[in-house]
Amino acid sequence: MNRRMSVGTFAKSLYRILKGKPHIPPSVKDNALLQTILQRRSVRRFTEEPIPDDVFDAILEAGRVAPSTVNLQTWSFAVFDSDQWRAKFEHFIPFRGVRAVIILTDTFRLRQAMDVFPYSPLIDHTVGVMNASLAAMNMNIAAEALGVSSVMLSETGRTGLLDMDFLIEKLGLPEGVIPLMTIVFGYAKSAYPPMPPRLPMNQITFTDMYSPADQTVLHDWVDQMEAGYKAMRPGSSFARQVEVYCGKLGEAEKQLQKLIFHK
């Protein structure tokens, strides 16, 4: 992945990124709701326009009514406007978003409600992460439906899982409440960029038995990611982004194992 990319590969990869639109079957392409879902993007440039309370309330409501395992609702949401965020973290919301929601897995509240659950820390954590993520996606789509853009952050600016100890201290989280990600909300400053390269459907789906992906397709995808970073974020690099991400994994792994298993 650190090999230098030829101009030809760069050009070809960019072309593929631009061609890599969601595949919407013609028979359903007039479905406005589907269009909104498939055209959703992670947005990192926002205007200063505030999000009205009623619009933000509707986004939060989509999180509240999300589905969860046995309807156990193992989530909590820390909600901020830009002033509240600055008061808390002493800097702007990442990418100058105007609202932010820190998505937390929460099995603490569930144990307050029902003291019947056996000690199964890894399953508890997994179910908590699953449910909280369902709520996060529901908020993200509800925002799109209301013309509000967003981006989910788990690393950028100490906003999620990879900085859990920092957020646990900042938010006073009890045992069983773990920060997963921050969703930053605002109105997009410009048109949505091309979709970051997704793997082809035939590489991520199967029927009957699992089959490993095609190495050629995977390397092509890595080339597209690298080309996309070069083109969209001058001076940045996919390889470097992955290095930064990997560099935080060791410490985060220690923190999370300590939180989950108390060791």
Add this chain to the structure above:
Amino acid sequence: MNRRMSVGTFAKSLYRILKGKPHIPPSVKDNALLQTILQRRSVRRFTEEPIPDDVFDAILEAGRVAPSTVNLQTWSFAVFDSDQWRAKFEHFIPFRGVRAVIILTDTFRLRQAMDVFPYSPLIDHTVGVMNASLAAMNMNIAAEALGVSSVMLSETGRTGLLDMDFLIEKLGLPEGVIPLMTIVFGYAKSAYPPMPPRLPMNQITFTDMYSPADQTVLHDWVDQMEAGYKAMRPGSSFARQVEVYCGKLGEAEKQLQKLIFHK
């Protein structure tokens, strides 16, 4: 929670369930996609009407284009129609759904693509569960947008996390691929039921510092859950459902710890 419920509490709780609709601010209540998102329900009774391929393809596409950490797409989807499911599992899709997708966390493929990730098993697993759950929710909403109903199953009928060893063997899953849930799809046989009781917004959200939920509100929620089971699923009980769920946690915990930590 096992205390017997008085007729008064039962009636009051049922009334609260029926009143417990999603709160849609008047100013945004005409938004069709928002309505679709907030009115979504987990559906367990389906007609025999098949889902056309192009409609199902659009649902899968919503999974393919879902957001993920650093766009790493740590998911795979095992897709089935009713015949393929019966050939595989020798029984109908749960609740006689007409299509099913088993949602898998997949860090195996990522390591094939990029051999740069350090050993951080718990973070890998957490990120995998988070991303796969985002894809699952996107599929679920896309289905609703197309008039297709669904239910996410993680326990019923050996379809998810709580039966991972069974599914790993059945699907031939390599290390790093873990079954999370099955989404069952079909056309709803009847009108959507009332929303299962959700906790009030002020109990699941906070700004600044975490505050524990109100015990009275939590017990009221448990009463509503119990009353809802009594009313909607005669002969069943929320307490019993939770007992069944808890009964599977011990074994699942062992299986998952073995898969994640090889111990």
